[in-house]
Amino acid sequence: MEEKHAAIEVADLTVAYQEKPVLWDVDMYVPEGILMAIVGPNGAGKTTLIKAIMGLIQPAAGQISIYGKPFREQRGLVGYVPQRGSVDWDFPTNVLDVVMMGRYGRLGWIRRPGREEERLALEALEKVGMARYSERQISQLSGGQQQRVFLARALVQEAQIYFMDEPFQGVDATTERAIITLLKELSAANKTVVAVHHDLQTVPEYFDYVTLLNVRCIASGPVEQVFSEENLRATYGGRVAFLTAAGNGAEQVEPAATTAGHGAI
Amino acid sequence: MSLTQIEIQLIATVVAVACALPGVFLVLRSMAMMSDAISHTVLLGIVIGFFIVEDINSPLLIAGAAVMGLITVSLVELLNRTRLVQEDAAIGLVFPALFSLAVILISRFAGDVHLDSDAVLLGELAFAPFDRLVIAGSDVGPVALYTMTGVLLLNLTFILIFYKELKLATFDAALAAALGFSPGLIHYGLMGLVSITAVGAFDTVGSILVVALMIAPPVSAYLLTDRLTTMLGLSAVFAAIGAITGYWVAHWLDANIAGSMAMMLGLIFGVVFLFAPERGMVALAQRRARQKWEFAQAALTIHLLNHEGTPAAAQENRVEHLSHHLRWQPPFAAEVVQRAQRHGLVERHNGYLALTDDGRQLARETLMLAT
Numbered sequence: 315m316e317e318k319h320a321a322i323e324v325a326d327l328t329v330a331y332q333e334k335p336v337l338w339d340v341d342m343y344v345p346e347g348i349l350m351a352i353v354g355p356n357g358a359g360k361t362t363l364i365k366a367i368m369g370l371i372q373p374a375a376g377q378i379s380i381y382g383k384p385f386r387e388q389r390g391l392v393g394y395v396p397q398r399g400s401v402d403w404d405f406p407t408n409v410l411d412v413v414m415m416g417r418y419g420r421l422g423w424i425r426r427p428g429r430e431e432e433r434l435a436l437e438a439l440e441k442v443g444m445a446r447y448s449e450r451q452i453s454q455l456s457g458g459q460q461q462r463v464f465l466a467r468a469l470v471q472e473a474q475i476y477f478m479d480e481p482f483q484g485v486d487a488t489t490e491r492a493i494i495t496l497l498k499e500l501s502a503a504n505k506t507v508v509a510v511h512h513d514l515q516t517v518p519e520y521f522d523y524v525t526l527l528n529v530r531c532i533a534s535g536p537v538e539q540v541f542s543e544e545n546l547r548a549t550y551g552g553r554v555a556f557l558t559a560a561g562n563g564a565e566q567v568e569p570a571a572t573t574a575g576h577g578a579i
Numbered sequence: 580m581s582l583t584q585i586e587i588q589l590i591a592t593v594v595a596v597a598c599a600l601p602g603v604f605l606v607l608r609s610m611a612m613m614s615d616a617i618s619h620t621v622l623l624g625i626v627i628g629f630f631i632v633e634d635i636n637s638p639l640l641i642a643g644a645a646v647m648g649l650i651t652v653s654l655v656e657l658l659n660r661t662r663l664v665q666e667d668a669a670i671g672l673v674f675p676a677l678f679s680l681a682v683i684l685i686s687r688f689a690g691d692v693h694l695d696s697d698a699v700l701l702g703e704l705a706f707a708p709f710d711r712l713v714i715a716g717s718d719v720g721p722v723a724l725y726t727m728t729g730v731l732l733l734n735l736t737f738i739l740i741f742y743k744e745l746k747l748a749t750f751d752a753a754l755a756a757a758l759g760f761s762p763g764l765i766h767y768g769l770m771g772l773v774s775i776t777a778v779g780a781f782d783t784v785g786s787i788l789v790v791a792l793m794i795a796p797p798v799s800a801y802l803l804t805d806r807l808t809t810m811l812g813l814s815a816v817f818a819a820i821g822a823i824t825g826y827w828v829a830h831w832l833d834a835n836i837a838g839s840m841a842m843m844l845g846l847i848f849g850v851v852f853l854f855a856p857e858r859g860m861v862a863l864a865q866r867r868a869r870q871k872w873e874f875a876q877a878a879l880t881i882h883l884l885n886h887e888g889t890p891a892a893a894q895e896n897r898v899e900h901l902s903h904h905l906r907w908q909p910p911f912a913a914e915v916v917q918r919a920q921r922h923g924l925v926e927r928h929n930g931y932l933a934l935t936d937d938g939r940q941l942a943r944e945t946l947m948l949a950t
């Protein structure tokens with residue numbers, strides 16, 4: 315892959331909750347327009363990494379830049395899909411309303427969403443195949459539908475960079491395919507996506523880059539260069555079984571009843 | 580109705596609605612206990628403010644109370660962040676400490692002023708109309724009506740202006756922060772509002788019952804609607820109903836008005852809790868019963884489908900064998916068969932059950948969903 319403009323650069327990032335370090339000296343370079351997976355066992359600090367980049371957690375040390383500038387100057391360029399379980403889905407509101415929240419950043423304080431925001435939200439719902447559900451109360455959605463709503467909400471942010479925390483968690487196969495198609499479209503439009511991912515098997519198929527994280531950054535770079543048995547072993551400890559298959563050179567990896575999220579198929 | 584009675588009901592209604600509006604966000608943020616703490620600790624702010632300005636009617640007392648409300652919230656969060664105490668335990672530590680300090684200060688140093696502890700705990704709405712606001716020599720109404728209308732307007736204005744920010748920060752604080760709306764600022768703004776409301780409500784309903792006025796109307800409304808705007812409106816309506824009916828109950832029973840208001844609000848909640856059309860206990864029980872029968876009918880069609888056209892069909896699909904094969908009690912099996920027949924899912928041919936086209940389709944669909 316040719317050398318590209320850096321969308322995100324993280325240098326020497328250390329984050330601690332109280333005294334306990336959760337991320338140690340993490341370096342990460344994300345070129346513009348790529349799809350990057352962040353993988354690592356539960357509690358590896360994947361969510362923390364995303365939150366620290368987005369200024370939601372104060373790091374103990376390190377630098378973070380988005381297109382060469384600090385995050386707070388670049389908010390408008392960043393879209394966010396939090397972990398689905400991070401909100402209360404019994405909140406009294408409907409699908410359209412939640413998607414419109416993605417526009418609040420553009421609106422700024424006090425100004426209310428109007429026709430234009432509604433149009434954009436409906437357009438985004440169309441893209442994720444949820445247009446029919448715009449008036450649906452959010453507590454009545456399935457897991458996959460909730461994930462699509464969050465995705466639509468990120469799309470209306472019209473960002474350059476998207477952070478997604480476990481976008482495939484608990485979704486059905488159809489939704490997974492719909493999401494990956496969407497990610498490829500974003501990438502084709504030169505948008506950058508960084509997503510926490512659990513299914514090691516699909517990493518080479520879905521993503522261009524991968525960061526292997528377990529408190530420290532074990533490796534980060536193009537999938538074909540860093541997604542190796544050795545690095546995976548370093549990330550997951552001895553808990554991953556491997557099958558090295560002939561083919562396109564990428565490793566076929568099978569998480570044997572070990573890592574969280576998707577188990578072995 | 581005498582003028583005094585009308586005035587009392589007006590004050591009660593304004594107090595109740597003023598409490599219910601910020602209460603909606605407290606309920607959605609699971610902060611009921613925090614509001615209880617605030618409504619007590621603001622007393623310490625009033626007492627300290629009183630020692631400084633030595634005037635019980637000074638508006639500075641309200642400022643002092645609001646600051647104390649925010650201090651309460653920060654202390655609880657500080658304790659909680661150490662991860663040594665849970666949030667509810669932190670509230671349980673901070674609130675009695677500050678409140679008891681206030682009570683000690685009052686009984687020790689301010690025994691002769693209006694701050695007596697009975698009034699502090701329960702308030703006395705019945706006396707509120709006797710404190711008149713006199714402007715240029717003419718009586719324009721009870722002071723409490725003006726202060727509480729002021730608080731109500733403040734709450735209404737705050738919620739109208741920052742509706743979008745309150746909604747976002749309550750539903751998804753992380754997104755609010757990422758988009759540049761400081762959820763901390765919104766949080767403390769709301770807590771300041773709760774503190775001011777608590778102080779305002781203090782005189783009339785006392786500190787114990789403020790929490791009931793803040794929480795009961797929103798939780799009732801929550802069970803009835805899927806929209807935040809409707810929840811706000813319904814909460815205000817319930818608050819007003821509770822205030823007025825509460826007044827009359829107190830009148831007939833010769834009881835404390837604030838207490839009767841809280842009781843009526845509790846009653847409203849009880850009724851909603853039982854009979855809310857979708858989320859009430861009765862509706863839930865009905866739905867569960869319906870689902871039980873629907874599930875049983877689906878199981879029956881699947882059983883019949885599995886044996887359809889096999890040699891065992893004649894054996895398996897006899898009505899009296901169902902209870903054995905599906906492990907159903909015979910009366911239950913008979914009821915399921917009867918319902919399935921009524922819905923056109925199965926037909927009975929002299930003792931044997933056969934699927935209709937609809938029944939076959941239901942079985943297939945159920946199996947599809949399960950895989």
Ligand SMILES: Nc1ncnc2c1ncn2[C@@H]1O[C@H](COP(=O)(O)OP(=O)(O)O)[C@@H](O)[C@H]1O
Pocket residue numbers: 331332336354355356357358359360361362363
């Ligand atoms: N608010 C918090 N306070 C203290 N520790 C936390 C907090 N959030 C997460 N942690 C800890 O930080 C570590 C990393 O968490 P997280 O980033 O959520 O991991 P991942 O997303 O990779 O599963 C975990 O050990 C977790 O227990």
Ligand SMILES: [Mg+2]
Pocket residue numbers: 360361362397479
């Ligand atoms: Mg996580």
